Amino acid sequence: MQAAVSFKQFVTGGGSLFDSNVKRQVKCCYPKRKGMTISMLQPSTNVVAPEARDALKRALAKKAVGLVKSGMVVGLGTGSTASVATEELGKLIKQRKLKDVVAVGANYQSRVLARQFGVKTVDLNDVNQIDIAFDGVDEVDINKNLLKGGGAAHTMQKVLDSAAKECIILADQSKVVLQLGTTFPVPVEVLPAAISPVLRKLVTLGGVPEIRSALRKDGPVITDLGNMIVDVSFPNGIENPAELEKYINLIPGVVENGIVSGIATSVLVGIQGGDDIEVIDLADFVKIINSQKETTSA
Numbered sequence: 001m002q003a004a005v006s007f008k009q010f011v012t013g014g015g016s017l018f019d020s021n022v023k024r025q026v027k028c029c030y031p032k033r034k035g036m037t038i039s040m041l042q043p044s045t046n047v048v049a050p051e052a053r054d055a056l057k058r059a060l061a062k063k064a065v066g067l068v069k070s071g072m073v074v075g076l077g078t079g080s081t082a083s084v085a086t087e088e089l090g091k092l093i094k095q096r097k098l099k100d101v102v103a104v105g106a107n108y109q110s111r112v113l114a115r116q117f118g119v120k121t122v123d124l125n126d127v128n129q130i131d132i133a134f135d136g137v138d139e140v141d142i143n144k145n146l147l148k149g150g151g152a153a154h155t156m157q158k159v160l161d162s163a164a165k166e167c168i169i170l171a172d173q174s175k176v177v178l179q180l181g182t183t184f185p186v187p188v189e190v191l192p193a194a195i196s197p198v199l200r201k202l203v204t205l206g207g208v209p210e211i212r213s214a215l216r217k218d219g220p221v222i223t224d225l226g227n228m229i230v231d232v233s234f235p236n237g238i239e240n241p242a243e244l245e246k247y248i249n250l251i252p253g254v255v256e257n258g259i260v261s262g263i264a265t266s267v268l269v270g271i272q273g274g275d276d277i278e279v280i281d282l283a284d285f286v287k288i289i290n291s292q293k294e295t296t297s298a
């Protein structure tokens, strides 16, 4: 918990699939799936109530760990969703439903949690490969481009996620957006000694950079890797995530940024309708949205 600089200052208008034109179309006629009234999705606000959010995270986590097989090396992401997945993984190991599973944690916190939940951790450099990685996300678009780094851990998350044969992203419905960068800034990890020139370069890319301040400590957030985090808002959203990801990383002094294109192999979306929770693939979620657009425009 270190974001003393509220993300709200970066909000440039809703970027959710349920906002803008799509919002009005989906609002009244969201279809039923398996008897579930998804019209309860509350598209007008696209806010998932905190109680529902916890239930969605749990459902996502259970679905994700169901993909793990005995003997696998698992990559553990960070954040509240990935933490629940670690907890669920620990349960399966404790119940002996999974054997010989080891995990690589993306940061200090994920390793601590793994040990707490009885998941054996190993160093990334001690394994030949990661079989499957789970991770949360701040935003995901319909092409599986991700925006990560709300917890300032995106650099090692990207290393783990890209090293994994399968990278499974866990997102509740509020994380799915039409365009990245509309509700979150892009976190950029920067060498402290290079902070000023990097800030200037980020402005030339059209960004509005702000150094992330620590909570309950004066001064900036310092990452597990000893660097600073600059949150860069893009007032019109991000048109080409893969391109911007590359351009930011080309700035000398930048360690890594939170745009993740071309790495997620699967995105699981947790949706809620009333008391019902369901986890579906992003592609199916998009199909539902598109079918509604067709229905309403017919």
Ligand SMILES: O=C[C@H](O)[C@H](O)[C@H](O)COP(=O)(O)O
Pocket (backbone or CB within 6 Å): 077, 078, 079, 080, 081, 082, 135, 136, 137, 138, 147, 148, 149, 150, 151, 152, 153, 154, 157
């Ligand atoms: O650095 C943090 C990560 O990118 C998290 O995966 C992301 O912030 C999502 O976190 P949460 O699952 O708590 O919403």
